[in-house]
Amino acid sequence: MSNRQKSEKAQKATDSFKNKMNRQAILSFGVCVHCGMCTESCHYYLATRDPKMAPAYKADRVRKLYKKYFDFAGRLLPKWVGGGELEKDEDLQELMDIVFGSCTMCRRCTFNCPMGVDKALLMRTGRAIIYEQGYAPQGVLDVAKDQWEIGNQMGISDEDYLETIEWLNEEIKSELDDDTAEIPLDKPNCNIVFAVNPREIKYAPMSLLAAAKIFHVAGESWTMSSTKGWDNTNFGLFAGDNKLGAHMGNLVYDTVEKLNGKMLVTSECGHGYRATVWEAPNWAARDLKFPMYSFLEIMVDYVKTGRIILDKTKNPVSVTYHDPCNLARSGGITEEPRFLLQQSVMDFREMYPNRADNFCCTGGGGAMSMSEYAKRRLESAKVKADQLKETGAGICATACHNCVDGLTDLIKFYKLGMKVNLVGELVADAIVWEKKPVIPVIEEVVEAHAPFTVMVIDDEPDVVTFLSTLFQDSGYNTLEATSAAEAFAWLKTAKPDLITLDLIMPGVSGLDIYKDLKTDGANRDIPVVVISGVNPENPGLYDMRKLQFEHSLPKPEGYVEKPIVKEELLMIIDKVLDHYKHKK
Amino acid sequence: MLELLKHEVQYVALSIMGLVYILKVFWILRFKPMKERTPGRGMEKKAIIASFFCLAMPWTMESTRKKWYKWLEFAVFHIGIAIAIVASFLIPEAPGLMTAAVVTIFKIIIAMSFFIVLLRLGRRMFSPVNKLISHPDDYFSVAMMVIWFFVAFFAMDMNESHWQFPAYFAITAFLIAYVPFSKMSHYILWPFSRYYFGKHFGHRGTYPKVKGEL
């Protein structure tokens, strides 16, 4: 087919491909001998035994352009060497299914290729050329947009961010019984400028709380930005968009320079660490004057220099460690988390294979934001599930928020009954701190919560009873509903201060209820904390992000995964209500 | 005719190969390499050396560790190729070196290589993954190897009246000239590719793979 017959987007994608070739790329594209040795490194292949999931096959879907336009023989006889074109828009769509939907860019196959082919580099090139034409999973497009426009991947406004920090400050003060404990913002000349994963602000504040506790106990001089420049994540890596990669890197680097920080430290996020520490300086063409570290390295230093003292008896449950791909294969961090776990838990057990040979959590490469491929992702997670099960551990520790989500999802799907924790959370739990944490007297808590009413919507009566009791014990008034009809009947006569909503419900699902609530003028301002689990029949079915996008709905105010951890749920409810009260 | 095949044709083929190899190296160097702007965390030089030697250390990769027989096939097959090429110059230029012992060793390795490439051809044709990732060039290259090792085995006897003898020289010349245009050109790309692999991952401290203490 001549160039003229190609669709405009296919032509642009092809041109972009030609412009993206650098030395490493042409070598990785050219050197593959199709030996198939990498096949059994890939979790997608191992779980399905589908030849189309073989890394070499997937790479060939992008490689065909190299063969057609760059290979010596391929320029004359493309078919002879596997050369081909992108001709129609449908070809871009098909490529999207491969490069986004069946590869987490984990680089496990790269480490197992005798020729040194970096398939993740090829996949990222494939992602880049179609992403530029608007072909990417909706979740990736949304997150990239939020990073461009708002400066963080969850679209958190400055107001919400500051309120969360304020609330966390109260928590840390009370936990350490120390009024000087806080998350300092915009403090100049600090030793450390800390950048986090927005998940820590929105859904998992426990990890930021843990970091704040560790910094405080270690007597560290640290700070965070009060506005843009605190998000260490970077969807430029996943979308293949170097400009976005540079933009996100610059936001953080500018913050460090503006505050005159001595070093930049990224919280526990695999891709955040890789993108911020290794990739973004290249994308942004910046030679940085300050060093960059992972929070894991900082914690190791604290333990080794005695700035924090750990008591492993505080963590008696057996713990294994999952190496995030971006730390183990692309970042060089494998021993630090092991050292920390050996110091802070009673029973640490290795998972096999581990370190650079470890299998992906299956949520890498942005996969957790691609609901359209959730089913395939969870199917491929069988390999990881077997690995986890083999350890017999009660907790799987990891050092990446993305892995926490990926692992939590697969643990539920394969019913492994394990808990997932970040390394920092376990370290914080093990910290020896002289001042006893003050546990507020129950009456005080109850009194503080008394004016609030929480409505529990869940189809399982047992869960409704459990949650209602939990909330009542904490001083809240409660309303109960086991169906949409019951819930809306209540809402005609009462206005709760918060709703906890189960997504998986027969008949009218939680998603439908959420949509109705958020489009109903009278109830739209009631904060909703979504309580979700995975539907084993159809894991992508209850997809909040998709629903939000399709109906232009706001994000839920809180999100909690099942199985419910009481403390976490109460903490989130408390935080949301606090925020709500302020707004009111 | 046979003399032409044994000498001039071989040199012409070699010259073509040499010329295209040089062109290809210049072509590779035309592309700018990605550079790391951050200070390294690991030992780049050590990683580059380890990367070059990864094929001699099958235990360092899960793929070659688990499929050790494929690694063995690879090793024997590549030694077979080297022998078959060296013999194509020894026979016409230094036949005295082709003693009975040398011929026997050459024949054993070439025979093993023949069965290995036959097996590899079978895998390409029947194993679902290999079949799916193979293109005409892959089949052609392996098929040519099968024929080449077959004729090479008999040519080692240096009996010019056997049809395999001239065929051996003709196919050797063809392969030498064809290599740079086919998948077999990985010989040229491989050193560069392993170099950058070692440099990239060595810089980040993830290669050679960490197996120990902090």
Ligand code: SF4
């Ligand atoms: S990528 Fe490497 S291991 Fe995989 S088929 Fe190609 S050369 Fe073989």
Ligand code: SF4
């Ligand atoms: S990078 Fe990971 S997910 Fe992608 S093909 Fe290789 S092993 Fe599979």
